[in-house]
Amino acid sequence: MPVIPRFRIDPRFALATLTVAALTACSGGGGAAMQMPPTEVNVATVVSKSVTQWDEFTGRIEAVEHIEIRPRVAGYLTGIHFKEGGAVKTGDLLFTIDDREYKAAVASARADLARAEARRALAETEFKRSQALVEARAVSAGELESRQNEARQADADVLAARARVEQAELSLGFSRITSPIDGRVSVARLRVGNLVSPGEPVLTTVVSLDPVYVSFQGDERAYLRYQALARRGEREGSRDAANPVRVGLADEQGFPHEGRMVFVDNAVDPATGTIFARAELANPAGVFTPGLFARVQLLGERLDSALLVHPQAVLTDQDRRYVYVADQVTLPPEMGGTGAPHLGAVRKDVVLGPTIDGLVVVEQGLDADDRVIVNGMRKIFFPGAPVQPIDVPMDQPNTVQAAPAAAPAAAGDEG
Template sequence: MNTPDSKIDRLRRRAAAPLLGVLAAAVLAACSSQAAPGAGAMPPPEVSVAQVLSRPVAQWDDFTGRVAAVETVELRPRVSGYVERVAFAEGDEVEKGDLLFVIDQRPYRAALARAQAQLARARSESQLARSQDVRAEELLAASAISREEFEARRAASAQGDAEVRAAEAAVTAAQLDLQFTEVRSPIDGRAGRALVTAGNLAQADSTLLTTVVSLDPVHVYFDADEQSFLRYQALTRDGRRAADGNAVRVGLANEQGYPHKGIVDFTDNQVDPGTGTIRARAVVANPDRVFTPGLHARVQLEAAAAAEALLIDERAVLTDQDRKYVYVLGENNQAERRDIVPGRSVEGLRVVQDGLTAEDRVIVHGVQKVFFPGMPVAPTPIEMGDPAPQVQVASAEAP
């Protein structure tokens, strides 16, 4: 028979069972932790450490520019006429003197023949006048003619000589006109599209036939801001920068870095008041025809002579809001935070203007494993700029 007291006891035992389980688990956990102290502690993370690199570094400033041809010619005819032949392939490279267009030569050949005939007549008349002049001189000595007639024959001889010279000039002009019917390239370069084809009328000094641009070398124009220009002038006055012939490095949009080298050969004589910039021009060799006029170019200009600088790997630099910092290896292999003032980038490395010394060893790879300053690490020495060490994965062997 169940009494009220027995029912109450059963309810109490059911309520106490979960609490006993929790207490038992806590006791077991405590016993296991006491039995194996330090079994769950994490080992120090493996990181790569490199000595700060100290070496002379030249200062380079970055600009954007455009490629332009050294020589650009708009080819126009010197004589009028109908185009008889286009003698070049559009877009091909041409050499100075190559035939590009031929204008109908028949009218100019006829004009040359007419000028040559007039020259022959003038020479014949001049020879006759000269003979009469010589005879008149003999007759005058014998008092056979008057002084007036003698002077008239002397003037006719001089006039004949003048007419010969005029006829020779007319022949030369006709020869030039005939020569100008063959339109030739005045420079070495690449020809553009033929803007006038065979059968069309070309007006002298007016009709644009095609364009020719030189290819090697090329010019690269870029604009420097006013502050940079003033800084360059101060460096030049102090003797830390050459007055002219400064080196440049150039890279195109599809290239890594700045593989092409050149020099500055021109700087404008005034600053543009609208933009606050001054234009400069560099000369760059183009033997492989990498540059085409009109391309965008990235330009680095050597701002000052090489000076000693501290360099670290870009991957070691961390950001904390508006501050840059790195972790260096301290005593007992502990990571220490150092706030730095970074400078420009040099061949994948970052110049450090303040915050480090040449004796510091910087954590480069594995820096994301460092969670707080003073954290122990397991360092592996590398050279600054080296890639991250390869992780060795052990392969399981079959029993």
């Protein structure tokens, strides 16, 4: 049974010791020292089971596609054809630019094409006539060759004229600016009447809505652990497998949304010791908006026999974490002990792991059969203080139950 070692005196313990000393003095010294009455506390047996670890990170929701809408031709804006902040489809008209100049350019290019086709027709006719005259020896071979070259040049002029028509028609089409994707459009940054140039300025932006990315930074230790698991064949790397993720927003409890990993960067940032990663989430209902803060859980490793306790049971002493367990202890006389063992609160320092389903993994410090005090720790003034345990489930530490009846006193103890 544990024996309470020497420790730094807590003010609450000093008060309790003075109380015990006073009670001992009142007894006249003729009998055994009086112990403090046991404190009722809720206790729960350590949960031991196989669990899947999920590592938690913080991230941001991002659009899969984020498009800046810029003009491709110069001119004055003549129309804005969308509701700012509204949903748009691919091909929906967003802006129009004054197109009169571009319509004139198309007409001119088509006229040039018609002239080039007429010259080609004339050159082909002259070439055919020269071929017939050569057979009759009415023209020389040199003249025939000249007619043939004129026909080839006319063909090339037609091709060039057609290209100018296509270019003019493209410029005319660029005077109508449409959405390249399905998504949500931002505000119009310029109003009707403003002059724009090719590429400048940004007129608005369009972001896709479904699916979305959640981007986050993984720490170096987690990355190395995942690499080791992959080498041992215990977990596939997120570069090679679409490992599951769970996501929760700022106003949500837990992690109700599920997604999958789609990207892990090729290097760790030496300035921060983190690596960039990205998961994809379905967003058919539009729950996610780009830029939102998100809590992300990434599938970690499987723990076959993990020990778990409720986070409420964990106490802090500077940089240490500890819990109290109910066990048989013997207090020394200077702490009011009688030399006989009793059920008391024993402190155990612990090393904690991740939180899984509301319980925290204890990596070091506890045994599977330990009965951890989960409620009433504030009434324990010093390690070894007598306790009267009330058994409750580990996941319900604040359960109110009646304490078990104390054992009846022996006949020799009466009077």
